[in-house]
Every structure is written in structure tokens, then in C-alpha cells.
Amino acid sequence: MIYSEEVLQKTLNLGKKYLHEGAVADYIPELAKVDANKIAISVIENDELHSVGDSKVKFSIQSVVKVILYSIAMDNYSVDELKKYVGVKPSAKAFNSVIELELSDKSIPVNPFINAGAIVIVAILYNIYKGETFDIILKKARAFLGDDVDYSREIAESEKESSFTNRTLIYLMLSRGIIPNDIQVEEVLDTYFKACSILVNTENLAHMSYVLSNNGKNLKGEEIITERESRILRSLMATCGTYDYSGDFAIRVGLPAKSGVGGGIVTASNKNTGLAVYSPRLDSHGNSYCGVRMLEFLSKELNLYIY
Ligand code: GLU
Secondary structure (H helix, E strand, O other), X not given: OOOOHHHHHHHHHHHHOOOOOOEOOOOOXXXXXXXXXXXXXXXXXXXXXXXXXXXXXXXXXXXXHHHHHHHHHXXXXXXXXXXXXXXXXXXXXXXXXXXXXXXXXXXXXXXXXXXXXXXXHHHHHHHHHHHHHHHHHHHHHHHHHOOOOOEOHHHHHHXXXXXXXXXXXXXXXXXXXXXXXXXXXXXXXXXXXXXXXXXXXXXXXXXXXXXXXXXXXXXXXXXXXXHHHHHHHHHHHHHHOOHHHHHHHHHHOOOOEEEOOOOEEEEOOOOOXXXXXXXXXXXXXXXXXXXXXXXXXXXXXXOOOOO
């Protein structure tokens, strides 16, 4: 067993030293209300879940859900088909950058893990599933994360009320024909906000990490996504998962990962283990400040690098 109680505790203590660094996301008012001092690590090893810290505390999944959204898109279309609407290139600007969208080739979002890209994916899903789109997303989210997950109505509403930048992104894509202009804009945005508002804890994210790391199968051996989908998602997480910090993250942590502005980070490896961290204060890229430091420490201690 590599993730001993001692090493997890040591990592958590190291993380706690950085608790005052960074800032919680406050551009979504409801997110500013979280307790900024929460911190947790959950791992799955030898089919068992181990946690230290506040691993029962729920927070919104935010961008981590974009991995799940893209997996549903891949159930319906090939990556090449999807590339007509969203690319697979790393982003060079912030997760909600308007200028990056404006400057990208034909205004196609560079990847599905930034806001513009995920909004296009939701529009594609909405075209297929219409009014049932969020139910399909929640069902898939439960398969990755655990049967008990639900979304926060308060956070979804708060996102809707403060969604000026996301509205700019969707209207820019409508004007450029990336999203067909007969789409129900409000429905697509509401679905995206609800998806970002799904509540999880690090235990849920460790299960998701396990599925991604175990070629698509959960702890019970059930296939949640195909092996090919899991490989594609890991590749995208490696290149795009921590926004414009992905290159640094690859060097410092050495694992594919996806972060969200709620403060969670889910990792993936090529072993059948799971690893996720949480702490809500973010660095200037939108990644959990303590979370990145804890992962960096763990990788060094346990030689988790896969590159
Ligand atoms: N719901 C957030 C937004 O639309 C997601 C951002 C993130 O986690 O990167 O801004």
C-alpha cells in the first residue's frame, strides 16, 4: 500500500500550511459563502477508500463535470466529429476567456474543458436529448461519482444570475454559427449551470478518479465508459485539465487531472487507484491552491509521475 495513513496525514498537514493562500471564487456569489478552511484528500487503493481531512464536506463540482459532459458527447459522436465544434488543444488564456474564443480558428473553442467548450458540448447534448438533457447528465454523473449525488439549486441559480461572461461566450458562438441559432439558449445555459452545481465531496471524486484510472470500470467492475473513452479523457485532462496551467501541472504533479473553481481536483493515472483533493481557495489560474501543493507533494513522496 503506497497511500499509508502517515503519508496522507503528512500531505494534509503540508496543505494546511497554505490555507491562507489564494482566494475562493466569488464571481459566482454563492461560491463565496463556502468555508475557505476546508481541506481533504481521498484515495482508493486495493479497492478501498481512505480519506483524511474534510472528505465528507460537499462542494460544487464545477469544471470537473466537463470530463463527464465530454464522455456523454463521445457516446454519440467521434472526437473527429466533435472537433467541428470544439477542439482538443490546450488553452493559453483563462477558463472563461472571451478573447481566446474570438481569436481561435473559426471561433471554435479550443477544448471541452474551458467554459466555451463545455457550453458547446451541452448545446450538442441538448440537440440530442432536449428536455431530458440534465437527467442524462445527472445519471452519468452518478455512475462516475456515486448514486447519492444531486445538484445545488442555490448555486445553479447564483450562476445563472451572474453569468455575464458565459452569456458573452454563447452569444459569440451563436453569431459565428458554432452553435445553431435555433437552439434554446436559456435551456442550454440552465443545463450547464445545473451540471456545474452538482455537489460532491473528495470521496465522490476519488470514485471518479478510479473509473478514469481503471480504463472506465468502477469498483464493482461495471463499465461506466469504454477503455477508449477513458484514454481520450485522460489525454485531454493531461493537456487541458488545469486550464492554462496544464503544462506546469504536468511537470509538477505528473498526472492527468481536472480541476474546478469549487476547489476540487480529480486526478487520473494508469493504475487502478483513485486520488482526489479539495480546498476552495484558488490560485490565479482557478486551481485549488492547497490542492495543487498537496498533489505535488504526494507525487514527489510516492513517485506518482506517469510521464
Ligand atoms: N461554472 C463555472 C463557470 O461557468 C465553471 C468554471 C470552472 O470550474 O472552471 O464559470
